[in-house]
Amino acid sequence: MKVLVLNGSPKGKYSVTLQSVLYIKKHFKDDEFEILNIGQQIRKYEQKGECDKVIEKIKKSDLVLFSYPVYTFIAPSQLHRFVEVLKERLDHNEIAGKFMTQLTTSKHFYDVTAHKYIEDNSHDMGLGVIKGLSADMDDLLSPEGRTDLMNFWKYVKFSVKNNCFDSREATKTYERIIYKAPSCDSKKSEEYDTVIVTNCEDRDENLKNMIEGFKKYYPYKTREINILDFKFAGGCLGCFNCASDGKCIYKDGFDSFLREKIQSADAIIYAASIKDHSLGASFKRYDDRQFCNGHRAVTMGMPAGYILSGDYSKESNLKTIVEGRCEVGHNFLTGVATDEIQTKEGISENLNKLAKTTSYALENKLVMPQNFLGVGGTKIFRDLIYLMRGLMKEDHRFYKKHGIYDFPQKKIGTRLKIDLLGMLMSIPAVKKNAKGKMNEAMIKPYKKALLKD
Numbered sequence: 001m002k003v004l005v006l007n008g009s010p011k012g013k014y015s016v017t018l019q020s021v022l023y024i025k026k027h028f029k030d031d032e033f034e035i036l037n038i039g040q041q042i043r044k045y046e047q048k049g050e051c052d053k054v055i056e057k058i059k060k061s062d063l064v065l066f067s068y069p070v071y072t073f074i075a076p077s078q079l080h081r082f083v084e085v086l087k088e089r090l091d092h093n094e095i096a097g098k099f100m101t102q103l104t105t106s107k108h109f110y111d112v113t114a115h116k117y118i119e120d121n122s123h124d125m126g127l128g129v130i131k132g133l134s135a136d137m138d139d140l141l142s143p144e145g146r147t148d149l150m151n152f153w154k155y156v157k158f159s160v161k162n163n164c165f166d167s168r169e170a171t172k173t174y175e176r177i178i179y180k181a182p183s184c185d186s187k188k189s190e191e192y193d194t195v196i197v198t199n200c201e202d203r204d205e206n207l208k209n210m211i212e213g214f215k216k217y218y219p220y221k222t223r224e225i226n227i228l229d230f231k232f233a234g235g236c237l238g239c240f241n242c243a244s245d246g247k248c249i250y251k252d253g254f255d256s257f258l259r260e261k262i263q264s265a266d267a268i269i270y271a272a273s274i275k276d277h278s279l280g281a282s283f284k285r286y287d288d289r290q291f292c293n294g295h296r297a298v299t300m301g302m303p304a305g306y307i308l309s310g311d312y313s314k315e316s317n318l319k320t321i322v323e324g325r326c327e328v329g330h331n332f333l334t335g336v337a338t339d340e341i342q343t344k345e346g347i348s349e350n351l352n353k354l355a356k357t358t359s360y361a362l363e364n365k366l367v368m369p370q371n372f373l374g375v376g377g378t379k380i381f382r383d384l385i386y387l388m389r390g391l392m393k394e395d396h397r398f399y400k401k402h403g404i405y406d407f408p409q410k411k412i413g414t415r416l417k418i419d420l421l422g423m424l425m426s427i428p429a430v431k432k433n434a435k436g437k438m439n440e441a442m443i444k445p446y447k448k449a450l451l452k453d
């Protein structure tokens with residue numbers, strides 16, 4: 001089997017993920033692997049001619065293997081960019097029918113959304129999707145992890161041989177009405193500072209007008225920052241230079257820009273056109289570069305909303321990412337205003353609702369407890385930072401200060417109570433006596449709480 005490996009890690013041959021691919025290569029000698037360091041050499045591969053050469057290689061291969069690290073809910077911005085260029089360059093159905101699969105390493109923080117992003121885009125290109133493998137960074141170091149890799153590859157070979165893949169129609173884009181922004185001349189209150197972060201291009205007419213529409217309905221002053229105007233030296237390199245002191249290896253000033261111009265605001269609105277099941281590669285670069293914040297929810301408590309042009313209701317993965325980001329960041333999600341609705345009034349109403357809810361959240365300092373998307377993600381970070389605390393000192397301080405180290409073994413009182421209860425319940429007479437009274441007993445502390453202010 002001819003396998004074309006698209007290595008999305010910006011670390012090229014030093015990629016941890018790639019080592020797992022090399023392990024597979026070593027053990028499956030009858031398969032032929034060609035590895036392209038797409039992530040590291042994105043400046044080269046985003047050129048039309050070079051991208052076309054990759055398309056030719058895909059055509060000659062039996063399987064495309066996306067090998068990449070999970071970066072901030074999705075893939076590194078460099079791979080994101082490549083997917084963008086690849087989809088732009090492909091002629092209709094040019095590589096349709098080829099197989100693809102993926103292999104990632106990560107700490108399993110939102111590995112699901114990363115895999116879904118690659119799957120959704122593969123479906124758009126007509127590729128036959130074979131379920132990928134999401135490994136922990138350290139899995140290759142254990143015999144079990146290596147066995148998983150062997151089993152994964154056997155399964156991939158079986159799937160190719162037996163035509164077992166998942167195929168779906170490419171996502172359709174729907175015609176939408178041109179939204180005209182209502183004129184805005186009302187004076188805005190200076191009480192709160194709201195930043196609108198966008199990657200709006202000239203051609204994003206609806207998005208531009210939706211931003212203006214939001215401003216009309218919003219009672220507070222807004223600042224608009226177009227991240228396309230920032231001169232990024234490049235996407236995150238995964239070098240971990242920022243891990244100890246928060247300083248990025250690039251000297252393009254992004255760290256201070258982020259802290260002074262964006263994180264200093266009271267509320268944040270993201271505005272983008274949906275592209276390739278995401279907010280586009282330029283937004284991804286902006287997201288990845290925020291790695292200089294470490295794993296700290298530095299905008300905790302800041303309400304966040306979205307203005308999105310595109311078929312958001314059909315993008316279940318993007319929805320999870322939008323919600324997950326707010327949950328993990330402790331940001332109240334004030335809404336997602338889209339232009340899916342086919343009337344000008346409907347779009348205006350969406351923007352008005354977003355404006356009203358954002359104002360309410362700001363004025364009332366609204367925060368909600370995290371749901372599964374936030375609790376699950378935070379627990380992964382909690383365990384990671386505790387282990388890495390010698391290096392990630394800022395994160396460690398933050399986690400101690402905010403009580404994030406909520407390890408269950410520290411809850412000695414609760415554990416002793418449950419142990420005692422377990423002991424009592426193992427006595428037949430006590431168990432018999434307790435029959436039918438458990439629910440009543442369990443609700444007692446809640447009843448007490450009801451009596452409090």
Ligand SMILES: Cc1cc2nc3c(=O)[nH]c(=O)nc-3n(C[C@H](O)[C@H](O)[C@H](O)COP(=O)(O)O)c2cc1C
Pocket residue numbers: 009010011014015016017018068069070071072073074105106107108109110111137236237238239240288289291
């Ligand atoms: C910018 C950046 C973002 C990351 N985001 C995530 C993430 O969202 N989830 C996760 O589990 N790990 C995340 N990681 C950890 C990497 O996925 C992990 O270190 C991976 O094994 C690196 O693989 P590589 O050496 O092939 O690049 C991130 C690392 C970096 C540098």
